[in-house]
Amino acid sequence: MRRRSTHQAASASRFLDGWQCISSKQPFNTELWQSLLDLYERSFGARNVQPFEQRWCWQYEENPWRSQREPLIQLWIRDGKIVAHFGAFPLPMRIDGSSEIVLCGADLMADKGFGFVALQLMKCFVKEVPVIGSGLSPAAQTLFARFGGGTVALSRDRWRYQIRRMTTLKRQLRRRFPAFANRTRIPMSMNGMPQSTPAPPVGLSNTTNPVGIRRIKRFESDYDALWDHACKEFRFSIDKTSTYMNWRYVDSPAAAPCRLGLYRADDKLVGVIVGGINQHWDQSGQAIGIDGEILELIRGDAADTIAGELIRAAVNELGGLGAEIIGANGLRTKYNSVLADCGFRRSPSDRYALSALLDSAARKDDILARHDDWYVSAGDGDVLYGRSIV
Numbered sequence: 001m002r003r004r005s006t007h008q009a010a011s012a013s014r015f016l017d018g019w020q021c022i023s024s025k026q027p028f029n030t031e032l033w034q035s036l037l038d039l040y041e042r043s044f045g046a047r048n049v050q051p052f053e054q055r056w057c058w059q060y061e062e063n064p065w066r067s068q069r070e071p072l073i074q075l076w077i078r079d080g081k082i083v084a085h086f087g088a089f090p091l092p093m094r095i096d097g098s099s100e101i102v103l104c105g106a107d108l109m110a111d112k113g114f115g116f117v118a119l120q121l122m123k124c125f126v127k128e129v130p131v132i133g134s135g136l137s138p139a140a141q142t143l144f145a146r147f148g149g150g151t152v153a154l155s156r157d158r159w160r161y162q163i164r165r166m167t168t169l170k171r172q173l174r175r176r177f178p179a180f181a182n183r184t185r186i187p188m189s190m191n192g193m194p195q196s197t198p199a200p201p202v203g204l205s206n207t208t209n210p211v212g213i214r215r216i217k218r219f220e221s222d223y224d225a226l227w228d229h230a231c232k233e234f235r236f237s238i239d240k241t242s243t244y245m246n247w248r249y250v251d252s253p254a255a256a257p258c259r260l261g262l263y264r265a266d267d268k269l270v271g272v273i274v275g276g277i278n279q280h281w282d283q284s285g286q287a288i289g290i291d292g293e294i295l296e297l298i299r300g301d302a303a304d305t306i307a308g309e310l311i312r313a314a315v316n317e318l319g320g321l322g323a324e325i326i327g328a329n330g331l332r333t334k335y336n337s338v339l340a341d342c343g344f345r346r347s348p349s350d351r352y353a354l355s356a357l358l359d360s361a362a363r364k365d366d367i368l369a370r371h372d373d374w375y376v377s378a379g380d381g382d383v384l385y386g387r388s389i390v
Contacts, residue, residue: 019120020075035082036075043109052107054253059106059382062251064243065090069101074124076110076117084110086121088131089382092239094231095130095358099239102358105133106382108140118143130358134381135351144355150368152236152330155354155376159328159336159344163319213313216259219245222269223261229300234332236358236367237375240296248379249274249295256295256379258317262310271299273310274379275318275326292323295379297331307338315342330354330376352378 028036041049060071069090076084088103095102105125110118122140125131126147134155136144141151216223219242227240238244249256258275274296279289294314299306311328318326328339329352336346354376356368367373 017077017079019117020077021124022073022075031080032082035080036085039082039085039109039111040107042111051253058247058252059089060087062247063089064247065092065101069103072103072125072128074121076114076121078114083114084117084121086118086125088125088128091132092241092244093130093132094235094237094239096235100130102130102132103128104381105131105136122147126357130356132354132356132381134354136353136355141350141355144357147357149355149357151350152354152356152374152376153369154333154371154374155330155352155380156348156350157330157333157336157371158347158349158351159339160347161315161326161328161342161344163324163326212262212264212309214261214263216261216272218242218250219272223272226269226272226300227298230298231375234375235370235373238380240298245274245296257321258292258314260310260313260317262299262306262313270301271297271306271310273297273314275314276379277318277321277323289324290322292318292321292326293378294326294328294331296377297328297335304338307335308342311338311342327378329378330374332375333371352380354380 037049037053040052044052060066060073063071066089071090072088074086075082086108087106089106090101091104092099093102094100103125108118108121110121118140122143126144126149131149133140133144133149144150221242223245224242227242231237231239249259254276256274256276258273260273260275261269262271264270273294276293276295278291278293292315294311297307297310299310315326326344328335328344329349340346358367
């Protein structure tokens with residue numbers, strides 16, 4: 001497991017009780033780093049500690065935009081131990097068509113009895129406008145709204161395609177009654193990928209044109225040309241250049257396994273889709289199935305057939321990786337009819353909702369409510385990495 005070298009070496013830095021705001025260049029001493037891992041385990045469970053440790057270096061130290069804007073790492077220390085934390089890392093964002101660097105909040109957590117500290121941490125965070133956050137808990141959403149933040153309306157627009165019809169009911173039983181479910185042997189996909197590829201999802205085509213669909217190893221200049229064309233249709237989004245797409249979906253500790261491009265006969269890239277998978281667990285630590293997620297859908301041509309071909313290809317690929325339910329979050333409103341035609345059903349949810357404070361609170365509601373002005377996805381922000389494996 002890769003770890004930052006500064007975590008292993010003791011630091012001469014002195015951390016006093018109370019609030020601390022540190023630079024990602026400033027090393028944690030060994031004891032303080034372990035204290036942060038302990039806080040994460042108390043907050044989100046032991047299973048999520050290793051992914052948190054793995055992505056720290058990627059999210060902060062290897063962040064391509066830190067030279068333009070330093071990450072914000074806030075700690076609250078009591079008796080030499082971290083009892084609260086709120087991080088924020090830089091991301092490129094298109095705001096009214098211009099690219100700016102925003103800070104994206106990550107891993108807000110506080111020990112029992114220190115909930116009041118979250119108010120102070122959020123207050124410092126929102127002073128760094130423009131700021132965003134994804135998948136905030138209800139309590140964090142309330143705090144963010146108190147300081148003028150709001151939720152992008154389109155990011156609550158969620159779509160689901162269910163490959164195995166009984167999956168939802170079985171998961172509910174496994175989550176609520178894990179001991180009973182284990183005794184009665186309620187069948188679910190367990191621990192990792194299936195040994196064989198299941199049949200293609202009902203209602204979707206078995207294959208797409210093998211010449212047209214190709215796997216993408218890395219996003220290159222042909223993708224940048226596609227993005228430059230596609231992003232002219234909306235005013236607000238993460239600026240998803242090849243630098244961003246490679247950092248997020250290729251070079252991250254949880255790289256997306258499904259990266260597909262649709263090419264014309266003249267070899268021009270006309271559409272891209274990215275998909276990930278997410279293992280679910282019950283209260284007893286047993287695996288209870290795998291979800292797929294369409295993380296990005298970017299096209300340069302107005303033809304709905306491009307989006308449809310990419311969606312079908314991604315669903316078949318994610319189904320082959322064991323996904324039982326496949327979700328798509330936000331994206332563009334013009335994809336709604338295509339998703340419906342492919343068998344997806346609308347299921348509004350805050351699970352991957354994107355919250356933002358881009359300038360003054362006076363403009364917040366008007367900006368965030370405009371569905372057609374936005375491109376958003378479940379891949380935006382931090383929530384994919386906070387509590388799950390993608």
